[in-house]
Amino acid sequence: MDLTVKIKRYNPEKDDAPHWESYEVPADPLDSALALLLHVKWHIDGTLSLRKSCAHGICGSDAMQINGENKLACSVLVKDLVDDSGETVTFAPLPSAPVIKDLVIDQSRFFEKYRSVKPWLINDTPEPERERPQSPEEHEIIEDATKCIMCGACTHACPSTWADPDYLGPAAMLKAYRYTFDTRDDGTEERLDIVDSPDGLWKCYTIFNCNQACPKEIDITRWLSALKRRAVTSSASTAA
C-alpha cells in the first residue's frame, strides 16, 4: 500500500516555527511505523532527524507522537495505524518537550527529574558476603515498574506535565516507586521528601494518560497511587 506520511519538521537554524511536510511512502501493513520514517530518511529526505537505536522496543529512543498518541515508533505496526485514520500517518515530537530538530526532543529536563528521585538502591548496612537477597514475592511488588525503558511517552502524555513543566512526571515517580517499594532499599524517607513536594506526587490527578501511552503497558497510575498512600502513612507516622 502507498501511504501519506506527514511529519512535523523543525530546523531551528532555518525555520521560524515547526511545519508539516508530507511524503508518499510505499509500505507493508506489517511494517513498523519506524520503517516509514527510515524510508523517508534513507530514500526521500536525508535531513530528517529522529532518534532510534535498537528498533525492538527495548532502548526507548523513538518515543514520539504518532497519529496524535505517544507511542514507540518501532513497536507499532502500520496496519494498526491506518485502520483508524485512513491512509495518512502523522508523526510529531513528544508534546510539551523542547524540540532540538524535527522529531528529536531535548531530554535533559526529563533525565534531570529522573535523577532527582535518587533512582538507585539506598542501603547503608554493611555489604553481605554474597548479595542482598530478594524473594520472588518481594520482587513481584515492583516487577511491573521494573519494565520501564525511560522512553518518556508517559511523562509527555501527562496533562499535569503540559501545564507545569516542573512537575516530576510519571516516569520519574515510577522510578521512585520502584526503589521505595524495593524491600532491599532503606531510602524511603529521603525519596518521599522529594516526591512529596509542590511539583511532585500530588499533581498526579489519576488522568491515566500515562497508562495509555506506556509502550510496556505498565500500570503507572496504580503504582503512583501506592506511592501516595505510602507518603500519607509516612506523614501520619511522622506527625504521631
Add this chain to the structure above:
Amino acid sequence: MASSKSNAVNWFLHRITGTFLVFMLITHFWVQHYDHSVASVTTDVVAQEGELPTYSDEAAAGVKAKFGADAEVTPYNVVMQRLADPVYAVLWKGFNILFLIVALHHGFYGLNNVLTDYIRNPLGRVMARVLSWSVALVLLIIGLYSVITAGW
C-alpha cells in the same frame, strides 16, 4: 521525614471528603427537592408559631414561568422549617455544617491544585494559596453563621 509543607494530609482528606460528598449530596438533594418530610416534625411548629418566611410572590411567579405552573416553590420555606425543627434541628444543622466544611475543603483543595498547575512562581503560589484559603475561610464563616442562626 516528610516535610511540614507536605500535601499528604490534604490529598488524603480530598479522598475522604470526596466519598462523603457522594452520600451528602444525595441526602441533600433528596430532602431538599423530593421528600421534605425526612426527619422533620415542623408542621406542628408552623401551626404554633405561624408561617416562616417564604419566597416572594415575584420569585415564585418567576419560577413558575420558567418551570411550569406545577413547579413547587418551597425550598426557602422548607429549609427554614427544617432548621427550626424542635426535634431534628440540631441533626440538620450538624449535617449542613459538616456538608459545608467537606464541600469547602474539597472544592478549595481542587482550586489550589488548578492554581499551582499554572502559577509556578513560588511567591505567586503562596499568594494564590493564602488568597484561596482566605476566601474559603470567609465562606465558612458566612456559612456557619447562616446555618447556626437560621430558624433560631
